[in-house]
Amino acid sequence: MVGLVRGARAMIASGIVPLARPDLALRSVRVLRRQGPFVGALQVPLGRAPHSVALIDDAGPMTYWELDQGSTALARAWGSCGLGSGSVVATLCRDHRYLVIAMLAAGKLGARLVLLNTGFSGPQLRAIAERENIDALVHDCEFDAIVEHAPASVTTYLGWHDPQAPARRACPTVSDLMLFPPSLPLPVPRAARGFVLLTSGTTGIPKGAPRERTSILSTGQFLDRIPLRAGGVTVIAAPAFHGTGLSQLLLALALGSTVVLARRFDPSAALAAIEQHGADALIVVPTMLHRMLEADAAAAERRDTSSLRVLLTAGSALAPELYRRATARFGDVVHNLYGSTEVAVASVATPDELRRAPGTVGRPPAGCQVKLVDQDGNEVTGAHRRGRVFVGSGLSFEGYTDGRSRETYRGLLDTGDIGHWDWSGLLYIDGRADDMIVSGGENIHPVAVENSLLEHPGVSDAAVIGVPDADFGHRLRAYLVPASGGGAAGEELEDSVRDHIRAQLGRLAVPRDVVIVESLPRNATGKLLRNVLQDTETVITMDGSARH
Secondary structure, rough: OHHHHHEEEEHHHHHHHOOOOOOHHHHHHHHHHHHHHHHHHHHHHHHHHHOOEEEEEOOEEEHHHHHHHHHHHHHHHHOOOOOOOOEEEEEEEOOHHHHHHHHHHHHHHHHEEEOOOOOOHHHHHHHHHHOOOEEEEEEEEHHHHHOOOOOOOOOOEEEOOOOOOOOOOOOOHHHOOOOOOOOOOOOOOOOOOOOOOOOOOOOOOOOOOEOOOOOOOOHHHHHHOOOOOEEEEEEEOOOOOOOOHHHHHHHHHHHHOOEEEEOOOOOHHHHHHHHOOOOOEEEOOHHHHHHHHHHHHOOOOOOOOOOOOEEEEEOOOOOOOHHHHHHHHHHHOOEEEEEEEEOEEEEOOHHHHHHHOOOOOOOOOOOOEEEEEEEOOOOOOOOOOEEEEEEOOOOOOOOOOOOOOOEEEOOOEEEEEEEEOOOOEEEEEEEEEEHHHHEEOOOOOOOHHHHHHHHHOOOEEEEEEEEEEEOOOOEEEEEEEEEOOOOOOHHHHHHHHHHHHHHHHHHOOOOOEEEEEEOEEEEEOEOOOOHHHOOOOEEEOOOOOOOO
């Protein structure tokens, strides 16, 4: 009950709940239940300021009224093609208006929505289409070759397309279907069918995490810890098929804010967008933040980003050194969110908490619980004692779409992460449970070593894995991307980082191998692909030599 009150207060303070128009809030709740969170998010801004700008993408601005009208027309067109309540619609799109319109149309139709990762291969797409029983697929023209792998039963529609580069597949476009005449009735679904987010699986077929039911109060979990306000401008660089980008897109629309989207992330363009639109919020994953800082340092003239009130990073670990650099550049506005595809938000670190404890993921917001559990199944309550992280966020998770589930502890869901509390009750994530390395009888978490490496002036990016060792069982191998203008290189850099780790973390944390590379493998959301490093027996280094 306390969590609900906190969340409700945060929603009122943000302006997302208009006290002068309680009818709009009630309408949002009703629509949310029958047409889902995408359509529900539009109800308050449609009632307050329908002609305000909802989004700005590569094609220009679009108002809330235009979003609503276009998505209704698309839903009618789909209905005339045989789609309806019970159908499954998928998207394979970058971030732009047609993706948002397709999301809204699926909700108005009563269809289930599946958000596909733009990094998927053709075989992955086919397997997911078959598993999720996809009926229709909206895709951008650049993914034509991948979409050719879709089952013949899937009807395809074109989202973003370049008139100068005709599509390889002949299919209707979303922009054309948005002109569908309003004569056909559009029945209101009896209940929302939810949507499916796919886990960040890096090999094989990612699991589908369904969101069957959502509550308007779930927005209070974000607003309880992140001071977003109605009517602002939010630059969302994190992709919308990922939980971070999607949740903040929905939240910004519900706040009646203007969302700035781009089909491809460009760090200089993101900085320019903040200045051009006077953005008060920026949503990124840590690798994007790193690239923005690098671009800013190399720019002849720095962009004015003083309008920012919130810089939210999520999706992977925020290294303390990256936090310090971001704060030095953007001010005391950095928020660090920890969550997962299955539970959404688990905790958020505020600027004050990060200032006192760089590296923390903060505290659970209103309505969330986090518990740490040891190997014997007992809750860990003391400071600096590690345990497996279990989370309850108010979202119902009853298993993946393939029938698999996750371990639970007293109603809380296993995240697969290892973490610890500090003396003040702040949470830290030490890494994935299956990433832990046992070397010489000691447990070593790669994240701690990586964070230390990133504090070395000669290192721009770093990854650490375990490799077999005859004496210690396993030792560490570090992959380093050298910093531009960092000074030391080659063997000099290798020796320097070993000395740095020995001084900070001790002898056992010193990497046996140091491999200098041009870049590290990461997925579309910036998450490090450790399995690629583990599975790669030969790595080509910057000097062209092979390292086994």
